[in-house]
């Protein structure tokens with residue numbers, strides 16, 4: 001028996017939801033089924049809403065310190081979910097992971113330095129360093145037999161002494177890979193030897209499917225631990241992105257002191273009332289919700305995959321090992337990227353992410369967010385099938 005109703009269609013229009021309320025601006029029309037930005041259309045766990053409402057009812061929202069219970073809940077969660085022992089002093093609140101990436105770039109690099117990314121990858125990995133006028137170096141992932149791999153030989157050949165940071169997406173968005181321990185050890189070895197600090201963005205780490213197991217980058221070896229900054233958050237996991245509740249974990253003293261002094265100097269490490277309440281509740285009271293959500297997402301992935309295989313075999317789903325983002329390989333449609341996007345938007349009335357925004361290797365792909373009720377996905381698939389049969 002399920003305790004939560006993930007089939008419920010919740011109307012998000014008019015709530016300033018990015019997913020629904022900027023369609024006209026972004027896609028040129030607003031009569032679309034919205035399956036793009038990475039949050040889910042499910043209600044967040046009731047325990048979180050109740051805790052927030054409870055706190056809100058106190059009606060006095062003055063300056064708030066970081067409760068020990070909040071920090072403890074993160075330490076326990078990371079141990080319980082990912083088997084990684086972290087210390088209280090390694091932790092800091094950050095006001096978002098994308099912002100965290102910007103802070104690391106600002107704190108650890110100069111204008112002439114380079115940042116390495118592995119496209120196709122979450123687009124802010126390219127946008128943020130570029131806006132900070134750092135050069136981005138691509139080490140493209142390789143797609144082989146429906147699965148993305150890191151090309152570590154190529155990495156060795158593209159990096160030089162100006163490369164100061166590598167941004168790792170662990171698990172990977174949009175490719176859906178949960179990296180293996182060996183892959184992470186090998187990556188850590190190269191980055192350590194070449195003096196490249198690794199930012200490991202682990203925002204999707206709690207949403208792993210089936211037999212896959214998330215492995216925190218910093219936990220794989222001493223070289224990884226001593227040369228990395230890990231970012232995590234309950235935001236994707238429990239659908240609370242709007243609350244802003246990310247945090248960083250840094251085992252190495254020198255890196256930690258430098259980065260946390262940087263944050264402190266602008267009070268960027270100070271959380272807020274509802275981040276503390278939501279994070280602690282998420283990590284202590286929402287296991288059942290998460291278990292059911294992951295299972296529902298997995299069934300959605302299967303639904304989309306089966307639908308495509310039966311009805312639209314030219315479009316292939318890369319099955320994600322984690323999270324709710326399905327990378328659709330549309331190359332067999334033989335369309336230009338402009339035609340492909342227009343097919344989805346204007347013919348099928350669907351708002352997905354244009355694969356080309358994820359950089360090299362993204363052309364010919366679209367990213368589908370399946371964190372929606374199955375009936376919505378069924379409608380979306382039917383729309384696509386009809387659009388293609390025209």
Ligand SMILES: Cc1ncc(COP(=O)(O)O)c(C=O)c1O
Pocket residue numbers: 038095096097098099122169173201203204233235241246
């Ligand atoms: C890999 C990855 N990192 C970071 C974010 C955003 O994190 P934040 O809202 O904490 O900046 C996303 C959101 O889609 C993401 O997919």
